[in-house]
Amino acid sequence: xxxxxxxxxxxxxxxxxxxxxxxxxxxPVRTCVGCRARDLAARLVRVALADAAAEPSxxxxxxxxxxxxxxxxxxxxxxxxxxxxxxxxxxRALRVPGPVDTRAVRERLEAPRPAQTPGxxxx
Ligand SMILES: [Zn+2]
Numbered sequence: 525x526x527x528x529x530x531x532x533x534x535x536x537x538x539x540x541x542x543x544x545x546x547x548x549x550x551x552p553v554r555t556c557v558g559c560r561a562r563d564l565a566a567r568l569v570r571v572a573l574a575d576a577a578a579e580p581s582x583x584x585x586x587x588x589x590x591x592x593x594x595x596x597x598x599x600x601x602x603x604x605x606x607x608x609x610x611x612x613x614x615x616r617a618l619r620v621p622g623p624v625d626t627r628a629v630r631e632r633l634e635a636p637r638p639a640q641t642p643g644x645x646x647x
Contacts, residue, residue: 558604
């Protein structure tokens with residue numbers, strides 16, 4: 525009764541880990557460092573070190589996905605940021621020793637969405 529069948533996940537076929545699950549649709553898949561859920565890269569934001577030499581390390585949302593170095597993927601959701609902070613996921617994902625300053629990321633996530641032109645499109 526102490527059997528622990530965690531080795532093989534439910535699902536018989538061997539799936540390629542980088543392949544998008546069918547319910548997500550086509551495209552590259554990343555794992556959110558906050559909630560650890562896999563999702564399309566297009567639905568996550570890339571978080572990277574703003575300045576590798578800065579102390580403490582500060583991260584920003586890499587909108588253009590062009591910052592050098594390692595990146596962490598996160599849902600654009602303050603809850604996921606909370607989870608990532610609690611688990612020190614950024615320090616681990618970005619390979620930095622100390623605490624990571626996530627204020628810039630939080631400000632972006634908690635800021636109201638950019639105003640869209642009202643009155644256009646089907647409501
Ligand atoms: Zn998440």
